[in-house]
Amino acid sequence: MIIKAKDLTRVYENGAQSLCALDSVNLSVERGEFVSVVGTSGSGKSTLLHLLGGLDRPTRGSVAIDGAELYAMKPDALTVFRRRYIGFVFQSYNLIPGLNVWENVTLPLGLDGIKADRDETESLLSSLGIYDKRFSMPSELSGGQQQRAAIARALAAKPHVLLADEPTGNLDSKTGLEVMLLLGKLNEELSQTIVMITHNEELAQMTARRIRIEDGRIVSDSGEGRS
Amino acid sequence: MSGVIPRLALKRLSSHRLRTAVTAFAVVLTSVLYMTVLSIAWCIADSVQLSRQLATGSDFHAQLPQSGFALTPTELLRRVGSSPDVDEAYILSFSGSFRSEFDTDAKSAREIVLADRESVMKHLFLKKTKGRFPSAPDEIMLCEEVYPGLSVGDRIGFRFMTGEAAGGRELELEVCGFFVSDADFDLNGVMRWDETLDGELFSGADIMISFHSSIDIEGQLDELEESLSQYLEPGGKASGTVNYAFLGADIRSFFTAGNIALIIMITAVLFFASFLLIYNIYSIALTQDMRTMGLLGVIGMTFRQMRALITLEGLMISAAAIPLGLIAGYFIGFRALTPVFMSMSGEELPYRFNSLIAVISGGLTLFTLLFSATRPIRRIKKLTPVQSVSERPLPTKRERQRGSMNSPSPLKLAAASISRSKGRTAVTALSAALSVLLFTVVGAISGGVREYILRDMGMFDFETRLECEVEKIYADGRRVTDTSRADFNGVISRQIIDGIEKLDSLSEIHEIRSAKVTAKGSSRLSETIRAYRDQSSYKLSDPLIEAMEGSISAVVVGVPDELCRYIKVGENERGEPVYYDGSELYDGRHVLSVGGSISQYSGSSGFNGVHLYDGDLLSSDSMKRDYEVIYCEVYGSAALRRLCVLTPDFYEAMFILPMSVFSEEFPNAETVTLLMNAKEGREKELESEVEKIVDGYVWFVEPKNNYEIRLRGRIDEMRELDERLTAINLTGGVLCGIILLIGVMNMVNSSLTSVIHRRREYAMLEAVGMTEKQLRLMIIFENAVGAIAALIALTLGSVLSRAVVIASFGIDAGGLSLSAVIALAVMIIVSAAVSLVSFYIISELPVTQRLREE
Structure with a gap:
């Protein structure tokens, strides 16, 4: 088991009001699984992903990745853990402006003091179909190309888990499908563990395991019995 | 710091060119601001210090008289020199002296310095021009400007006024060299100090001390005296004095609550202005980058790395902008503004650049820049990664609910x-x-x-006075003519007065006259001088001895009656002048005593207490009657300030009479000053016409004292x-x-x-x-x-x-x-x-x- 979330709860306080975005969620993901999380807007799926990736702090509960308790770590240690073991892909790509594709992709390694292997990076960019664009700035790329660059950056450090938040949300259906196929390929060929958030049922059908979340609770899980 | 941080910093700076340029410009502007203020402050402090040193004649930190110690000067020097705080120590002695062959008047006496080694000269601002430093006690090095006609090898007689011999002692010395003095301190010459002369020619040796630090000289001297207390004679006392020419000498007393508050206020205003600029520009720039920083956090940049990145960006901007700012600040602050500021007193003060100004300015600018980044850095620290990837706006302070139901206007x-x-x-x-x-x-x-x-300010457009031109030489070699030395010796001829009176552009003219008298002193004055003598280490000068014995040289000044109401007799609590407004002065029985001074052999400072007081009588054999004294607490020059811009030097004692009384008492007295007003709008005309009349008139000539008529005024x-x-x-x-x-x-x-x-x-x-x-x-x-x-x-x-x-x-x-x-x-x-x-x-x-x- 690579991801284990236990009693995961996140309550947002806003003055006297409070909103429970995630309510006592328990979830396990096996190594090499491709899991999609679906739900309506505001159902808590993004909150779940952020907590699984150590981007936010839960009000209650715990998350372990490969046995390491994320929220027992100090902030800097959690950041280092994240850059080594977790890759992120966002709907809005979130490439660093001012850096070209190559620099964006190799940045997490550089932050760890590791010099990126040139052959490996070239191979990664080639496999994602953006080798020709390696020196382009983010603003010079199409949406699909930017998302591929973001996936490349997420994979550069060979993470144990890839978390994708609506990776096709900003793309047209054709490009979205291409990105989806790419993720599937990564999962099949590299046994990359992927947890993907989407509101698109068709795309969710392409994954081996589908979790439905509503009002902060898991209401269905095609892989039930393991969680 | 991994190599990726510097590369990332460079990338970010180059990709945000406009933002980087604006921040760099703010840094340049801040450097210029700091540099300008520091240049002016430094140059004022430095100039004041240098001027004070030149005035006191040396740059030693302190002097410790040997008297009171049970050690010879040489032994005391050795003890002082071995103190860890002391950088340099020398033996030095001063002796009032005059050249016996020519200077019969003891008032012309100047100091002769006795020093134990040649290196002392630079501390006394003396530069050797010819010959060599004396090698034996019977040799002397002379001031070139005082003795222009002598040569090396000449023999010269001097009478020494300090020491044990009553009435001084004469000594024939061989001239071994010449020097020029940059100090505002008249020296006759330099002799070699010799222990055998102690007590015979001079009244004791001093140990001149330079400490390693100029800060808190008082404290350092106290400690030194304490360490030497075991060598004091029974009942003896160490009486070291600090050279307060050093700004850091009494630094403890400088840091009063008021001064500290002033420094804090000025620094705060400056820092605040600079901080506002950099903070506004830099922090806004960083705040705009908040999402990017959060994003970097998502992909694994630790807070420490982010702080290093921001600091490095600041350092990179500074590395380029601060040198530019310092160069601009050097030209704007030091080269352009400092000379203007230094000439504000009306006299061009010496000033010099110090690299410390640039170092401190650069440091302050860098500090301001890095300090400005602290708040955005704190905000970045608080930012959770999820906030930066969220589609929602970044969190700001929670807004309060408002019950208003009005539709909002543009305002x-x-x-x-x-x-x-x-x-x-x-x-x-x-x-x-x-x-x-x-x-x-x-x-x-x-x-x-x-x-x-x-x-x-003076009341008259123009006034004339015969004035002696004196040249001051500064340490940097500049020579500046000081025209302030005017006294009551200069007489304006009747021919000049008649010529001016005929001018059509003249509206009014008044004469100030003076007469010198030898007046009887008073018991109170004698007591005052006696008390001064008892606490002074120098012998009294002849005029002071005479004053103590009841005979004072005085000048009586005649002021037109209608102008007597502008004679200053004091100041009120706001510093405003208070003028004489009594009626006794005009009754022919009273005189104003406005003070005076007698110079000493020991240098430029004089004894300022030569007064007659209320109840005393101004009485002289050369006057027809005695006058009751009305005492005023001002010196002669200040008393006439409103009337005469060209204020005279102190005389031994000065009295003022209204002209109606003065003319009867001194019918043949000479005119020393003319006061003139021009007809309206014809000031320039009067100025040029008077200049033509007085041009070339020289009253008295000697090598260093050319009395010429000066024309000044309001x-x-x-x-x-x-x-x-x-x-x-x-x-x-x-x-x-x-x-x-x-x-x-x-x-x-x-x-x-x-x-x-x-x-x-x-x-x-x-x-x-x-x-x-x-x-x-x-x-x-x-x-x-x-x-x-x-x-x-x-x-x-x-x-x-x-x-x-x-x-x-x-x-x-x-x-x-x-x-x-x-x-x-x-x-x-x-x-x-x-x-x-x-x-x-x-x-x-x-x-x-x-x-x-x-």
């Missing part, structure tokens, strides 16, 4: 937007207010100084005053101008960055029906904050400055400064221009496109 919308960005608005408003406030303060100071000086004083005020206004104006530029930059930067970031918000307002006119109005309201703050600063600043000047000097110089009004106008114009540009930036893209912007 209300502007107010709401201002209240949303309170910090930024506060910085812009403070910056604008500060620049206008400083202009107001400089204007008030300038106006106050002008009125203060005008209050005590016209010259006004000219000098205007020059000084120009210096104040120029220096203050440039500093305020830099701060104004900072205010303007803050306003422009805040407005434009805000507008660019809120284009979508404005588009939404337009989409829901806001017209262009309403939008324009709203932007004008938003940008009016700086101008409103400046207006408030001008109003409050003017009222407060006026009140402070009135309270301090009793002068109402008016509160409104023209430069401050101009600064306010600049703020208003900039505010309007920024509004127009902002509107252009907003309306440049169609609403639909702006609505799609993130």
